[in-house]
Amino acid sequence: MQRGFEVVTKYQNQNLNLPYRTTEHAAGYDFEAAEDFVLPSIWKTNFLKVLWALHHQKTISEEDLKKGSQDLKPYLVPTGIKAYMQDSEYLLVANRSSSPLKRNLILPNGVGIIDADYYNNAANEGEIFFQLINMGLRDVTIKKGERIGQGIFMPYLKADGTDERATKRTGGFGSSGK
Template sequence: MTRKRGFEVISKYQDQGINLPTRATKQAAGYDFEASEDVVIPTFWKTLVKNVIWEVTNAFKDTEITMEDQKFLKPVLVPTGIKAYMGAEEYLQLANRSGNPLKNFLILANGVGVIDADYYGNDANEGHIMFQFINFGLTDKVIKKGERVGQGIFLPFLKVDNDTSETERTGGFGSSGN
């Protein structure tokens, strides 16, 4: 039997109770992904308020944003422990769960994620799928292992006439450009 598309657990998470993504209902388009470990997504308001107070108390002098500040400004990667295989003219679109912004104040930093077919099995991270979140709530959000964090939808894509791209993937997450 030829494999068309599906999910596997990456090596690092073998024997750790990772569930493969499934659809919640028979009419659901997306496969629900779970977090493979506990993750804290800090609220970005901490850094925002801290920097505003600093600016006001220092008469709007130039302020250097520290590495500590930046960790609150950067999206947090939530690992799933999952990789996906698919056909050469398909991709897996990662989308937020509809309740995440409303209930958990979590938004996907990149709007939607795109997992290309050649991301599967790459040397850098084996094709590990992760969701990038920003927390706009007032408190830090703790995601527990096994909590559903997002969904993936397999989709075909089209190429333009005379497409000449022959470049091979050389890395993992975010490796195809700046």
């Protein structure tokens, strides 16, 4: 087995589809949502109050500024899927081209990186989530089975020498950094 996808234990009996390519020459594998999920609009949060105050050069309390920034956090939409691959590969996750246009949904950093050691590590089975922000005016309901993003297997190169800071992964999402 070189690379592929499996359903995580939590969703084993939920009739999920493994990621798939929709055309013969597609690079990306489409991922579907594992369950219904509501993505709130950023415009319904304290973010709008902070934006208005900044635009009108009004004083903003530290608490409101902090809350406004937190309102822009992405939500983690579960896929119920994990990916296995070679040690010299990663899975690049990205928007589907239609997501920003049709639904106003974006990955906040544009892409995500799923490392090979995310799969079945000591503290996490390796479920892949898509971080999404809803830039639209209304909340968006993502239905189970709806395509939410795509993944592309990619090789990578290492620099000469060794990196003494590299350790064995022991956790899940976001565990390799602070």
